[in-house]
Amino acid sequence: MNGKATTIRTRLERGRSALGPALELVHTGRAPTRAVLTAELGVTRATAGAVAAELEALGLIQVDSRPGAAAGSQGRPSHRLAVNDSGPVVLAAQIHADGYRAALVGLGGRIVATAPGRKTVSADPAQVLGAVVDAGARLLRESGRRCVGAGLAVPSAVAEPEGTALNPLHLAWPAGSPVRDIFAEQVREAGITGPAFAGNDVNLAALAEHRHGAGRGAQHLLCVATGHRGVGGALVVDGRLHTGSSGLALEVGHLTVNPDGRPCYCGGRGCLDVETDPLAFLTAAGLAPGPETSLLQQSRELLRGQYGDPAVRAACEELIDRLGLGLAGLVNILNPDRIVLGGLHRELLDADPQRLRAVVADRSLWGRSGGVPILPSTLDHNSLVGAAELAWQPVLDDPLAALAASQTPA
Amino acid sequence: MNGKATTIRTRLERGRSALGPALELVHTGRAPTRAVLTAELGVTRATAGAVAAELEALGLIQVDSRPGAAAGSQGRPSHRLAVNDSGPVVLAAQIHADGYRAALVGLGGRIVATAPGRKTVSADPAQVLGAVVDAGARLLRESGRRCVGAGLAVPSAVAEPEGTALNPLHLAWPAGSPVRDIFAEQVREAGITGPAFAGNDVNLAALAEHRHGAGRGAQHLLCVATGHRGVGGALVVDGRLHTGSSGLALEVGHLTVNPDGRPCYCGGRGCLDVETDPLAFLTAAGLAPGPETSLLQQSRELLRGQYGDPAVRAACEELIDRLGLGLAGLVNILNPDRIVLGGLHRELLDADPQRLRAVVADRSLWGRSGGVPILPSTLDHNSLVGAAELAWQPVLDDPLAALAASQTPA
DNA sequence: TTAGTTTGTTTAGTAGCGGCACAAACTCAG
DNA sequence: CTGAGTTTGTGCCGCTACTAAACAAACTAA
Structure with missing residues (x-):
């Protein structure tokens, strides 16, 4: 009886439905070539090729001519499918007991640039978050990369859908601080494009480990x-x-x-x-x-x-x-x-x-x-990478819509 | 790297993708009319109408001319969408401490016929399951209904994908008995069409309560x-x-x-x-x-x-x-x-x-x-209804494929 | 050199769904 | 009783994402 139609997603929205899954496969390194992408998606080679071409046109992935499969196999060598190293990035921010850290993270969970954490502690979340976002905005300016979203990791349970930090341990923040909204506001004010998200640091670390670390598969x-x-x-x-x-x-x-x-x-x-x-x-x-x-x-x-x-x-x-x-x-x-x-x-x-x-x-x-x-765990800064995953999620779910949305900040 | 393509389902298999979700909505009583089906699926009225027509042609649902929406609303009255009362059924079986019970269950979780439980206890799962399946087969013959699957509830943890009962409490069965395979074999031998499944009784009760009882929504x-x-x-x-x-x-x-x-x-x-x-x-x-x-x-x-x-x-x-x-x-x-x-x-x-x-x-x-x-809990025999839900699941996931599969027992 | 194998692309052809117009069946106001 | 407004159901058209199948490309192996 809820008005929203959350029941079906895939087939009803226009645009290629396999775009998101395909990007996720490349993003997590499970599709090194078009051939395995074809098998993994369960589509024909024609479709997989078209999907890969579209993702490449969007600037999200790149295809090398170097063989992508293991050498020694017969048949025509496949081309290597990889994340676009100079494509868009997301802003990842982490607050921890000793300070904060900001970073730009590309697809594939690769940290492109980091701003060193500083020991600044304040009882006002807006102040601390403002500092992280400023650091992130500086990184963005220096890199000149396009930003499609922002993610924040905090050492606290985060209630959904409110986005409030219920028990910000060792942070001296008031319980129930609306960290997601504060963060989103700061991100918007700093002129950073794309939506903003927040999550618990261990949750985000788990997400990162699953996609790029010891939890793969x-x-x-x-x-x-x-x-x-x-x-x-x-x-x-x-x-x-x-x-x-x-x-x-x-x-x-x-x-x-x-x-x-x-x-x-x-x-x-x-x-x-x-x-x-x-x-x-x-x-x-x-x-x-x-x-x-x-x-x-x-x-x-x-x-x-x-x-x-x-x-x-x-x-x-x-x-x-x-x-x-x-x-x-x-x-x-x-x-x-x-x-x-x-x-x-x-x-x-x-x-x-x-x-x-x-x-x-x-x-x-x-x-x-x-x-x-x-x-x-095998990943360095896994909470930070996890915060980036949170921001990447809309792109992985629907690349066309997410990129279009971050283009026009409205 | 697993060969199976479990990533995308919806758009890639042929046939109407909204068929399954639509049937599930009618099955759980969340789509009493074509109008709310339209809203709930997030499709156009045309599509929802076509989907409903196809489900009716398959004999799974029926449309009454009686108004389905609450009276007092203006506009053209909607037709009532309901499960087909004389459509196909599944065989539901339950083993408990005091005996067993067999039933035929239609869509919507309605118990069509029941065979009274009997106090028969044996250390041989095949013997007890054979008795339940016999009772179910008798019910099926008497009703003359088409059967699209069978589900079994047992008071034990059931390991997947093996389908073995790890701790069949108060049953004196050997731990690790392959109940799913035994049940499936008996079902097949009795000439009952459709796939067979087994699950833990509390799990299945929860499933039933969620779809038709205190857990709805x-x-x-x-x-x-x-x-x-x-x-x-x-x-x-x-x-x-x-x-x-x-x-x-x-x-x-x-x-x-x-x-x-x-x-x-x-x-x-x-x-x-x-x-x-x-x-x-x-x-x-x-x-x-x-x-x-x-x-x-x-x-x-x-x-x-x-x-x-x-x-x-x-x-x-x-x-x-x-x-x-x-x-x-x-x-x-x-x-x-x-x-x-x-x-x-x-x-x-x-x-x-x-x-x-x-x-x-x-x-x-x-x-x-x-x-x-x-x-x-509000449902009588919720484990039994849950066992039926297990058997209905393939039909809810893909009505066309499931019905085709149960037509030809191969 | 030729056959075999795997990968990528091109070409129809199909079908599901959105968009739109229209028809149907009611309520309500006057 | 009549016409306007509202909601529901349906027929038609066009778009497009997909499959299928043939073809081309790039390698290995004999």
């Missing part, structure tokens, strides 16, 4: 990460973020992983949040956390440098057991086919992969027969 | 139910079952809801499974469960008949608190926009809806501001 990708305090989760299903009905899904921090654990502000005790974050690690290792460097940095140095120390090792194993219990619970509920860990959790995995995999397999119901692959 | 529907022992969960996202990467998602029984609780076979303690099922309720109420009637039946009678009894009431409140904690955990992870409860959980909700809603709102992170609607 996974159908149900679960990501769990912890940076400074608290634990974030994300799920990517069939290439799309699963954010629940209002963007608040995968709030995994309050799974009980230690019945006798320390109390948590949520009202429970022994939550994943307070049992597996860097602070928990440092205290388990018997260290008073120093304020000079970040908790994650301290934990990382400890794990990499002094893993021989029995106290450090014991703390590591304790956290692995707790994390494994939490992951097992998530496996039971979400049944992913791959898990990618970031932040301190990634370090814990690197330190003792066997133990973590064993705990997860042992405590998940069906894990005994096989178990889910657990991998460390 | 929900985007992210979470269902939780307990029948005899153990707790089942299911999630329906955008009208499709979310079963994870291998059909094993929503195994919610082992969320920790009572740190000091009784030990569970999973290795943990205080799991939802052992803290909120009928056995837990009866023991909490101080009763030794009698073997004569089912545990759910006993619990239900106790709750409805002796709710005044302090012990019963205390047991009820204890279970509500535990269930609420579990639901809150699921809300944090899945962020549904509606929750539907079945079995004993439904009874608990009916007994004290205020208390359950309060607990869930209090213990879920974002629940304090609003809270998710929690409703009791």
Whole structure:
């Protein structure tokens, strides 16, 4: 009964319907040649060729004459299909505990230019976001590239469709700040073309890992990460973020992983949040956390440098057991086919992969027969690249419409 | 790199692409007239008319001349669009602790004919499934209707794509029984046309509730139910079952809801499974469960008949608190926009809806501001109807192909 | 050199859908 | 009772994205 017709998309809007899927295949590197593009789309060679030509005409992809397929195959060599290196870009912005970062990101998830993060902290989101957008606008001017959108990653749950940050951790922003609208406003004022989006940083990191990192090819990708305090989760299903009905899904921090654990502000005790974050690690290792460097940095140095120390090792194993219990619970509920860990959790995995995999397999119901692959994240700045993915999405969904929209800022 | 082209569907296969979506709208009662079908599909009136005509020609829907819209509106009255009452049916089968049940189900989820369940229990799945299929085949012969598929609901997790029952509770079947293949074989041997499917009963109940019951219109529907022992969960996202990467998602029984609780076979303690099922309720109420009637039946009678009894009431409140904690955990992870409860959980909700809603709102992170609607299931035999939905799905996805396939049994 | 294989392009031809005009069936005002 | 307004249903035309099939191109292998 809702007026909007969201039921069918593909066939009803004019223009080539295969344009978006084709671009996504090139964007994620799954279509290196026209031949595999043909197979992957399930269309005839004629159509795939026309689609590729149109994407090339739009300036989104480029075709090299160099052979794209593996050498040694017989038959006529295929031409290489790749993202246009000098095509349009999107503005990606990330706010984190220590400051912010702005970047221009092209198709394929390639970071074209970056503005170094600065340690500026303000209780006013508009001020911080204004600074990031300014940095981004400067990058855009310097590069002279066309911009088709902007994406923002924040360390907070972002409610949809309002675009408000419900719990901006370590940012001192007021809860419920309309970050998406503030960001969009700043972007518009800076003269940057295209729509603006905002999302949770772990969600966006998961999106990036799925398209360009350790999550490539996974159908149900679960990501769990912890940076400074608290634990974030994300799920990517069939290439799309699963954010629940209002963007608040995968709030995994309050799974009980230690019945006798320390109390948590949520009202429970022994939550994943307070049992597996860097602070928990440092205290388990018997260290008073120093304020000079970040908790994650301290934990990382400890794990990499002094893993021989029995106290450090014991703390590591304790956290692995707790994390494994939490992951097992998530496996039971979400049944992913791959898990990618970031932040301190990634370090814990690197330190003792066997133990973590064993705990997860042992405590998940069906894990005994096989178990889910657990991998460390592989992408640098994955939240930033994920923010770019958010901005690229309209282009991937409908290149013609998105490019036309960003051409006329209206 | 998988050969199959699953990327695009709609525009590439021949035939009207709006046929499936249109049938689904009529099937779920969301398109009572051609006019709203037009709006809902987002096509022109001409196209919607043609689509409706083709569906009618296929014998799937019927158009009455009686006005379909609400009276009192001006303009030309619309014709009523409805499912064809004498059209094809599917065979739905359900296995439960006390026996089995077979039924013929038409479009719209209407049960056309039922064969009474019988108390036959065997350790051989082939024997029990053979009996259900025989009963179904008898129904089909008596009705003379055309059959386009068969669906089976079993009280067990069903692994995909193998179609094996991993933990057939209270059935004494060997774990890992290939129920889908056994069922399909029996269906084929009985001369029943169309493909055969199998699924977990709670999953299928959720699907049915979403399409024809308390879950209608929900985007992210979470269902939780307990029948005899153990707790089942299911999630329906955008009208499709979310079963994870291998059909094993929503195994919610082992969320920790009572740190000091009784030990569970999973290795943990205080799991939802052992803290909120009928056995837990009866023991909490101080009763030794009698073997004569089912545990759910006993619990239900106790709750409805002796709710005044302090012990019963205390047991009820204890279970509500535990269930609420579990639901809150699921809300944090899945962020549904509606929750539907079945079995004993439904009874608990009916007994004290205020208390359950309060607990869930209090213990879920974002629940304090609003809270998710929690409703009791409304459909009789929802697992059975859900099994039928499974069988209808190919027809809803592509009516032309599905009907053609079931015509020629090959 | 010739056959075989894979890739890319050109040429019809088909069909689904949008756009538009028109017809049908009602309500409401006067 | 009549005509204007409104909503619904249908017939016709044209566009265009697609398939199909033949052809051309660029390699390998014998």
